[in-house]
Amino acid sequence: MNLKERILRSQSRVSSDKAPAGLAVAPIASRLAASQSRAKPLYAIVACFARGMNPALQEALGLEEGEAVFVNVAGAGSPHQIGELERSLGVAIFLLGAQEVIVFGHQACKMSQMEMNSIIDEFRKQGVHRQAFGDTDLRRWFGAFQSPAKNIQEVVEKLSQSAVIPSSVSIHGLLFDDVSGKVEILVEGKPRASSGKRLDAIMQSVPPLPKGFVSRVAESPLDPARNAAPEAVALRGPKSVETNVKATEQPPMDFNRAFLYLRQFLTRLHSDDNLRGRVADLKQRLTQERDPVKFLKTLETFAGQFEKERQSLLQAVNVVRSTLSQDLTSNELRLLIKNLFQ
Numbered sequence: 001m002n003l004k005e006r007i008l009r010s011q012s013r014v015s016s017d018k019a020p021a022g023l024a025v026a027p028i029a030s031r032l033a034a035s036q037s038r039a040k041p042l043y044a045i046v047a048c049f050a051r052g053m054n055p056a057l058q059e060a061l062g063l064e065e066g067e068a069v070f071v072n073v074a075g076a077g078s079p080h081q082i083g084e085l086e087r088s089l090g091v092a093i094f095l096l097g098a099q100e101v102i103v104f105g106h107q108a109c110k111m112s113q114m115e116m117n118s119i120i121d122e123f124r125k126q127g128v129h130r131q132a133f134g135d136t137d138l139r140r141w142f143g144a145f146q147s148p149a150k151n152i153q154e155v156v157e158k159l160s161q162s163a164v165i166p167s168s169v170s171i172h173g174l175l176f177d178d179v180s181g182k183v184e185i186l187v188e189g190k191p192r193a194s195s196g197k198r199l200d201a202i203m204q205s206v207p208p209l210p211k212g213f214v215s216r217v218a219e220s221p222l223d224p225a226r227n228a229a230p231e232a233v234a235l236r237g238p239k240s241v242e243t244n245v246k247a248t249e250q251p252p253m254d255f256n257r258a259f260l261y262l263r264q265f266l267t268r269l270h271s272d273d274n275l276r277g278r279v280a281d282l283k284q285r286l287t288q289e290r291d292p293v294k295f296l297k298t299l300e301t302f303a304g305q306f307e308k309e310r311q312s313l314l315q316a317v318n319v320v321r322s323t324l325s326q327d328l329t330s331n332e333l334r335l336l337i338k339n340l341f342q
Contacts, residue, residue: 040097043068044089046155047104048076048111057104060176060183069096075111076103078143079154086164093169100189101159101171105152108178112151114144149175149186156187163293167191258319262299263340265313270341278302283341287334295333296321 043063047053049072058068071088092098116138120130133141145151156173159165173187253261266282269275282302289295296317303313324336 040099041067041069041092042098043100043102044071044092044096044098045069045102045104046071046073046076046085046089048072048106048109049074050106050109053106056181057176060181068102069098075109075143075145075148075151076105077151077155078140078145079151079158080140081143082155082158082162085155085159086162089159090164093165099169101165101169102174103152103155103159103171103187104174104176105148106176106178107148109148111142111144112146112148114139114142116144149184152186156189253315253319255319255323258316259340261312261316262303262320265309266341279341283337286337286340289333292324292333295336296324 045057045068047057047070054070054072061068069092071085071092073084077085089098089101093101119138119142123132124130152173152175156171159171165171168191170189170191171187172185172189175184175186176182177184266279270279282298285298286295289298300314300317300321303317304310306313
């Protein structure tokens with residue numbers, strides 16, 4: 001029976017008034033509506049695409065329809081090809097609202113039993129050349145592994161390091177026994193600590209612009225040696241304007257000094273009639289940006305346009321990037337803009 005015949009047969013059953021004897025067939029549309037009736041799924045489950053795996057795992061966890069969305073991929077993913085999982089999990093979390101992630105492997109997974117000689121013979125038999133897979137080791141390309149349990153643990157570890165998955169989302173690793181139906185907890189996920197500090201806590205320690213700084217800038221907009229506060233002068237590198245501070249005597253640039261330097265630099269630019277428009281354009285673009293990574297990239301691109309202070313500006317942006325969390329909310333980004341453009 002080919003695919004078209006299967007579809008026609010299935011549709012005739014669904015549309016008939018009575019299902020065949022002993023076969024309870026619910027209309028597809030009704031089943032789909034029931035599954036999607038939940039406001040948000042609880043779990044995004046990464047599972048192998050072995051036949052019958054999804055219903056078996058759903059039953060093993062005691063999940064009802066709609067409580068989980070499945071991301072099916074060979075072997076429940078590979079730590080060497082984590083990108084394919086990040087995209088689907090991003091959709092599950094940000095679009096569908098999944099609250100936790102489960103990487104669910106199974107003991108009898110064929111990815112742990114893969115014989116590469118048989119695979120090579122098979123793809124050659126079907127007219128595919130080895131070159132089609134590039135220079136990558138074939139076991140790595142296919143995502144083969146020896147231990148299903150170890151593979152699940154490695155995939156969970158890689159996903160835990162992903163900048164795409166919010167730190168508030170727990171990532172669990174489970175292993176299903178195909179014979180007994182038992183579930184083993186390999187990794188009990190917990191909300192992870194953020195990769196950086198929250199903005200509201202950091203901004204409390206950033207000092208305001210030194211008294212009289214703005215008025216001094218107004219007198220001579222782009223004379224850094226004259227207008228910059230002592231804090232800003234100490235931040236400049238040897239390729240910037242000349243100062244009385246030797247490069248070897250410069251203290252390390254922490255977040256406070258880096259942020260104050262950026263704020264002072266933007267204030268100096270804004271005080272110049274010829275550059276005020278560029279600062280306003282930067283502020284507008286940053287205000288429209290919702291992605292913290294792109295937000296800092298926009299700021300970095302702007303800073304790179306000023307040759308005289310490029311080295312110190314880029315250093316300051318990198319310090320801010322390494323300090324802040326990569327999952328800042330929209331409100332936190334607005335707070336960052338508010339403090340940056342004082």
